[in-house]
Amino acid sequence: MVVTDPAITEGYRQDRALDPSAGKPLAVVRPLTTEQVQTVMRWASAHRVPVVPRGAGSGLSGGATALDNGIVLSTEKMRDITVDPVTRTAVCQPGLFNAEVKKAAAKYGLWYPPDPSSFEICSIGGNIATNAGGLCCVKYGVTTDYVMGLQVVLADGTAVRLGGPRLKDVAGLSLTKLFVGSEGTLGIVTEITLRLLPKQNRSSTVVANFPTVDAATSAVLGVSGQMRPSMLEFMDAVAINAVEDKLRMGLDRDAAALLLAGSDERGHSAAEDAARIAEAFGQNGATDVFTTDDPDEGEAFVAARRFAIPAVEAKGTLLLEDVGVPLPRLGDLVGGVERIAAQREVMISVIAHAGDGNTHPLIVFDPSDAAMADRAQLAFGEIMDLAVGLGGTITGEHGVGRLKRPWLANQLGPEAMELNRRIKAALDPDGILNPGAAI
Amino acid sequence: MVVTDPAITEGYRQDRALDPSAGKPLAVVRPLTTEQVQTVMRWASAHRVPVVPRGAGSGLSGGATALDNGIVLSTEKMRDITVDPVTRTAVCQPGLFNAEVKKAAAKYGLWYPPDPSSFEICSIGGNIATNAGGLCCVKYGVTTDYVMGLQVVLADGTAVRLGGPRLKDVAGLSLTKLFVGSEGTLGIVTEITLRLLPKQNRSSTVVANFPTVDAATSAVLGVSGQMRPSMLEFMDAVAINAVEDKLRMGLDRDAAALLLAGSDERGHSAAEDAARIAEAFGQNGATDVFTTDDPDEGEAFVAARRFAIPAVEAKGTLLLEDVGVPLPRLGDLVGGVERIAAQREVMISVIAHAGDGNTHPLIVFDPSDAAMADRAQLAFGEIMDLAVGLGGTITGEHGVGRLKRPWLANQLGPEAMELNRRIKAALDPDGILNPGAAI
Numbered sequence: 035m036v037v038t039d040p041a042i043t044e045g046y047r048q049d050r051a052l053d054p055s056a057g058k059p060l061a062v063v064r065p066l067t068t069e070q071v072q073t074v075m076r077w078a079s080a081h082r083v084p085v086v087p088r089g090a091g092s093g094l095s096g097g098a099t100a101l102d103n104g105i106v107l108s109t110e111k112m113r114d115i116t117v118d119p120v121t122r123t124a125v126c127q128p129g130l131f132n133a134e135v136k137k138a139a140a141k142y143g144l145w146y147p148p149d150p151s152s153f154e155i156c157s158i159g160g161n162i163a164t165n166a167g168g169l170c171c172v173k174y175g176v177t178t179d180y181v182m183g184l185q186v187v188l189a190d191g192t193a194v195r196l197g198g199p200r201l202k203d204v205a206g207l208s209l210t211k212l213f214v215g216s217e218g219t220l221g222i223v224t225e226i227t228l229r230l231l232p233k234q235n236r237s238s239t240v241v242a243n244f245p246t247v248d249a250a251t252s253a254v255l256g257v258s259g260q261m262r263p264s265m266l267e268f269m270d271a272v273a274i275n276a277v278e279d280k281l282r283m284g285l286d287r288d289a290a291a292l293l294l295a296g297s298d299e300r301g302h303s304a305a306e307d308a309a310r311i312a313e314a315f316g317q318n319g320a321t322d323v324f325t326t327d328d329p330d331e332g333e334a335f336v337a338a339r340r341f342a343i344p345a346v347e348a349k350g351t352l353l354l355e356d357v358g359v360p361l362p363r364l365g366d367l368v369g370g371v372e373r374i375a376a377q378r379e380v381m382i383s384v385i386a387h388a389g390d391g392n393t394h395p396l397i398v399f400d401p402s403d404a405a406m407a408d409r410a411q412l413a414f415g416e417i418m419d420l421a422v423g424l425g426g427t428i429t430g431e432h433g434v435g436r437l438k439r440p441w442l443a444n445q446l447g448p449e450a451m452e453l454n455r456r457i458k459a460a461l462d463p464d465g466i467l468n469p470g471a472a473i
Numbered sequence: 474m475v476v477t478d479p480a481i482t483e484g485y486r487q488d489r490a491l492d493p494s495a496g497k498p499l500a501v502v503r504p505l506t507t508e509q510v511q512t513v514m515r516w517a518s519a520h521r522v523p524v525v526p527r528g529a530g531s532g533l534s535g536g537a538t539a540l541d542n543g544i545v546l547s548t549e550k551m552r553d554i555t556v557d558p559v560t561r562t563a564v565c566q567p568g569l570f571n572a573e574v575k576k577a578a579a580k581y582g583l584w585y586p587p588d589p590s591s592f593e594i595c596s597i598g599g600n601i602a603t604n605a606g607g608l609c610c611v612k613y614g615v616t617t618d619y620v621m622g623l624q625v626v627l628a629d630g631t632a633v634r635l636g637g638p639r640l641k642d643v644a645g646l647s648l649t650k651l652f653v654g655s656e657g658t659l660g661i662v663t664e665i666t667l668r669l670l671p672k673q674n675r676s677s678t679v680v681a682n683f684p685t686v687d688a689a690t691s692a693v694l695g696v697s698g699q700m701r702p703s704m705l706e707f708m709d710a711v712a713i714n715a716v717e718d719k720l721r722m723g724l725d726r727d728a729a730a731l732l733l734a735g736s737d738e739r740g741h742s743a744a745e746d747a748a749r750i751a752e753a754f755g756q757n758g759a760t761d762v763f764t765t766d767d768p769d770e771g772e773a774f775v776a777a778r779r780f781a782i783p784a785v786e787a788k789g790t791l792l793l794e795d796v797g798v799p800l801p802r803l804g805d806l807v808g809g810v811e812r813i814a815a816q817r818e819v820m821i822s823v824i825a826h827a828g829d830g831n832t833h834p835l836i837v838f839d840p841s842d843a844a845m846a847d848r849a850q851l852a853f854g855e856i857m858d859l860a861v862g863l864g865g866t867i868t869g870e871h872g873v874g875r876l877k878r879p880w881l882a883n884q885l886g887p888e889a890m891e892l893n894r895r896i897k898a899a900l901d902p903d904g905i906l907n908p909g910a911a912i
Binding site for chain 1: 557558559560561562603604606610611614615617618627631632633634635637638639640641642643644645646647648650651653654655658659670671694697698699700701738739740741742745797798799800801826828829830831864865866867868869870871872873877881884885886888889890891892893895896897898899900911912
């Protein structure tokens with residue numbers, strides 16, 4: 035369970051945020067059971083050794099950055115799952131990939147909706163730590179909406195069961211919900227009870243090109259004001275071209291923006307919705323609109339959208355943003371990011387879960403150019419300031435981690451920050467759980 | 474704002490739970506604004522005077538029972554609401570009735586789903602305090618699923634904004650969710666940002682009679698295992714007859730149980746679902762099954778179901794239960810309640826949000842018969858013990874309040890109880906917010 039070989043522990047120093055300040059951990063522990071997690075936490079608590087919980091290491095905010103003289107507690111070997119089709123629930127351990135949870139549910143004709151783009155390489159425990167989102171969340175909600183119960187191990191090693199397979203339960207405070215999104219700062223999740231849905235219906239898909247970004251963001255409001263699409267995604271010209279460079283699927287390289295929308299309503303209703311989406315896109319200036327009822331054709335576009343981050347990454351090192359705004363401010367946010375890119379002379383590509391107002395500006399820079407790297411860092415902060423100024427959030431689905439922590443107080447304000455600190459102090463008085471992350 | 478006239482304060486001593494231990498408050502305060510709530514809490518905090526927050530007084534667990542020498546803070550005059558159709562959100566004050574929120578949303582073709590049976594007389598602030606449920610929650614979730622942001626006033630008078638009109642936001646701990654369901658023990662909610670949906674589709678409705686309770690609970694599993702109905706309600710023979718006594722709508726007085734189900738899928742799909750529900754009911758022994766696509770006809774049955782509590786109340790004083798179990802144990806719960814009724818020689822009628830596994834056993838007793846009242850109290854506790862023994866909860870949607878507090882530890886266990894206490898102590902160290910309620 036305990037690994038101290040530096041050749042191995044080296045691989046646990048960073049997550050996908052590649053935080054340059056990552057330390058060298060004393061050890062990596064890879065427990066199999068709740069009891070083993072308790073043993074680790076009792077030892078860490080007795081010796082006041084910081085513990086960084088780690089899922090699959092796919093986090094984008096440095097929530098799993100290792101600390102000098104700390105422990106990395108990896109849940110990667112905790113991989114059991116049981117699905118109960120009668121209650122439509124799954125009980126699983128945190129180390130399973132999101133895709134494996136989906137697959138286990140699918141065996142029973144059931145569906146676990148939350149679908150981060152990284153679903154094949156991110157763990158369900160990490161999804162809970164960040165309250166992860168994804169593409170279908172515009173209709174189906176985020177991770178917290180599917181978490182019915184948790185077993186957590188607290189800083190002192192106490193194991194606590196919260197919630198369970200009860201569809202409604204208001205006994206005691208909503209502690210299950212408090213732990214979702216807590217980024218490993220309140221406890222270690224060792225077991226999860228998930229709510230599942232019947233399998234998703236076939237989707238109809240609409241793809242449209244827009245001559246301006248403003249036309250595309252207006253079209254988003256034109257759709258969301260009248261219906262609930264099951265997907266409503268945005269890619270700017272940089273992302274379109276980066277994807278087309280790699281996939282050669284015939285995307286329009288001259289478009290300023292692309293919107294990708296879907297409906298999974300039953301029967302004819304999906305095609306009806308697709309027609310309404312196409313109409314709203316057209317009314318807002320789409321230059322061409324393509325609609326398909328073929329799931330494979332639709333999935334090709336979804337795969338292209340998911341591929342946008344790796345495609346843009348081919349152009350340089352990324353600083354990956356995750357800011358969100360109330361939906362009517364989406365155009366202001368994307369426009370503001372363009373201005374920051376021009377001012378700081380860095381390439382910034384914007385992709386977005388547009389229907390949620392949640393954008394991922396991808397700041398591209400050359401790390402060997404120190405001045406450019408500095409400008410990229412300035413842009414990173416300015417984008418968060420912009421979002422907060424528009425009534426938005428510094429993180430919609432990736433979490434605060436270590437990379438965004440300096441900006442958190444600006445969003446929450448002193449009263450809410452103090453409330454966060456009081457909860458943290460009440461649950462982890464010695465501050466050994468993921469210190470420096472999130473709060 | 475401050476009322477001390479005993480003729481008026483008398484009306485604020487109890488909620489619908491009619492807790493006999495209710496005290497005589499020093500004063501009732503009826504603030505209009507967040508600032509006035511802050512003034513009250515600063516004064517109460519300085520003088521260590523307990524404050525009982527109160528919505529519309531429709532609570533069923535004694536969460537708003539007044540305390541001797543305490544203050545009752547009624548939010549009844551805080552009644553503003555603004556609906557934004559673009560973001561599909563509403564910002565409102567806590568004193569509005571649930572029905573008024575629905576009505577304000579409906580003006581824009583929007584819908585606020587949670588629908589406690591008391592929706593015409595319960596406040597949205599009270600709904601948040603208890604994380605209230607209702608009939609459509611089997612498909613649409615409970616109150617917490619619609620709360621995007623809150624303004625709360627803490628025990629010391631600090632006002633804090635949590636969340637807001639952002640569909641995805643993971644910055645900081647999930648404090649909005651922590652306050653939902655906290656029954657006024659952590660702070661006073663003074664403003665709420667609600668998520669709204671496009672208006673509900675027309676529903677198809679299925680009503681069926683069953684010769685045994687077991688047949689009906691099996692039929693519930695037969696439906697929920699294959700689809701998501703928008704309603705799946707249960708009434709036992711006592712409730713059927715009590716409703717029929719009052720409404721004379723032709724319910725089958727000889728049936729052991731009635732199930733009422735609905736589908737609001739789009740277009741033909743609702744009728745298709747109704748046919749599948751009817752088939753599942755038939756396969757599980759329904760003696761007659763009635764299906765209608767007429768919304769008015771369907772609504773008549775929904776109104777009958779909502780009328781069940783007042784109808785049974787005509788037979789005596791009620792102790793109103795709210796226990797829930799994982800869905801496969803529903804039959805065991807209803808059967809166990811029958812045995813408790815026989816053993817304690819009291820009438821207990823069971824109605825249920827069956828699709829959620831959330832039941833309302835209604836214990837009927839004559840308060841002038843002290844022995845019977847004692848037996849009713851024993852049955853009340855035994856039903857909670859039964860539910861917890863079946864892996865269930867002592868409260869699915871009404872809250873713990875004061876009536877159920879002695880049973881909470883039995884459900885949560887010592888570790889989760891301690892965690893509740895630590896959070897409470899961190900936010901309200903002097904214990905002035907709704908002491909004696911919930912936790």
